[in-house]
Amino acid sequence: MNIKNVTIAGAGVLGSQIAWQTAFHGFNVSVYDVFDKGLEGGKDFHKKFAELFKATRGATQKQIDDTFSRLTYTTNLEEAVKNADLVSESVPEKLEIKKSFYNELAKFAPKKTIFTSNSSTMLPSMYAHETGRPEKFLALHFANPVWDANVGEVMMHAGTDKQYFDIVLKFAKDIGMIPIPILKEQPGYVLNSLLVPLITAGKHLFFNGVSDVESIDKVWMISTGSKFGPFGVMDMIGMETIYNVGLMQGQKMNNQEMIDIANKIKEDYIDKGKTGAASGEGFYKYPNPAYKEPNFLS
Numbered sequence: 001m002n003i004k005n006v007t008i009a010g011a012g013v014l015g016s017q018i019a020w021q022t023a024f025h026g027f028n029v030s031v032y033d034v035f036d037k038g039l040e041g042g043k044d045f046h047k048k049f050a051e052l053f054k055a056t057r058g059a060t061q062k063q064i065d066d067t068f069s070r071l072t073y074t075t076n077l078e079e080a081v082k083n084a085d086l087v088s089e090s091v092p093e094k095l096e097i098k099k100s101f102y103n104e105l106a107k108f109a110p111k112k113t114i115f116t117s118n119s120s121t122m123l124p125s126m127y128a129h130e131t132g133r134p135e136k137f138l139a140l141h142f143a144n145p146v147w148d149a150n151v152g153e154v155m156m157h158a159g160t161d162k163q164y165f166d167i168v169l170k171f172a173k174d175i176g177m178i179p180i181p182i183l184k185e186q187p188g189y190v191l192n193s194l195l196v197p198l199i200t201a202g203k204h205l206f207f208n209g210v211s212d213v214e215s216i217d218k219v220w221m222i223s224t225g226s227k228f229g230p231f232g233v234m235d236m237i238g239m240e241t242i243y244n245v246g247l248m249q250g251q252k253m254n255n256q257e258m259i260d261i262a263n264k265i266k267e268d269y270i271d272k273g274k275t276g277a278a279s280g281e282g283f284y285k286y287p288n289p290a291y292k293e294p295n296f297l298s
């Protein structure tokens, strides 16, 4: 099967990036959002990405014009998917929204269409039934920003037919991702399965007074050759997410220490405006955090 026409559902932060990246790589892209406001937001993002690609990624005006010529926008789902070979879904991270979206999509999409979800925390099997075609449904998960953090995690659920897994792996490669095959469902995919325990361990070491932020990051950076330690990473992710994930994990595992650490992050950082790199301060001060100084590791 040859993928040519792609529908992106949800024109928010991630959907708009996936749409742009896909159109830039030569595919016809129909951008769908249920709200006019969402669709207009997606168009605004695309104007910004055009400037960004010219300024920082060496894109020519012709490449930008060609990208725009391959993009169409609609709030009509039937129209959006009428020719779709593949749908990439980035609607909000709420189970009811995902379920009702796939129920609607199943009504309008041609039989051939492969459905992929970009959900970060949910598993495809949680709404495979609603797709009406579980064998053609799987996850294709992107990181933010799609073009720099260009890993495409492709994950099957138990009912996915392997031939569609292979097609989606190839599609991910064709739009500039490094495709990562994930053969069975894993909450958090590969990336967060590695990253969340590292962050949790870092927080534990610091908030229990075992060591300080910079020392912990130094150990990780020196011994693994990584550009960041757990606290540099947390600043990039943003404290709100770190708080939400920490609290959720603590409640799920009934772990009071994790809950206390999450609350400490809220009191000592979020409530004081230190919400991470984007706000100018988190564990480090930005735009020149200590861990980026040339002598940090010496």
Ligand code: NAD
Pocket (backbone or CB within 6 Å): 009, 010, 011, 012, 013, 014, 015, 032, 033, 034, 035, 037, 038, 039, 041, 089, 090, 091, 092, 093, 097, 101, 118, 119, 120, 121, 141, 142, 143, 144
């Ligand atoms: P967002 O809130 O920026 O965008 C969601 C968009 O979906 C909005 O434009 C909204 O109008 C639209 N929408 C709402 N209901 C809809 C429906 N029923 N049908 C179609 N569109 C609908 O969200 P986001 O950050 O882009 O996240 C979307 C998905 O991508 C989530 O599943 C999230 O887990 C995943 N994701 C996000 C990131 C990230 O860094 N933001 C990274 C990887 C994956």
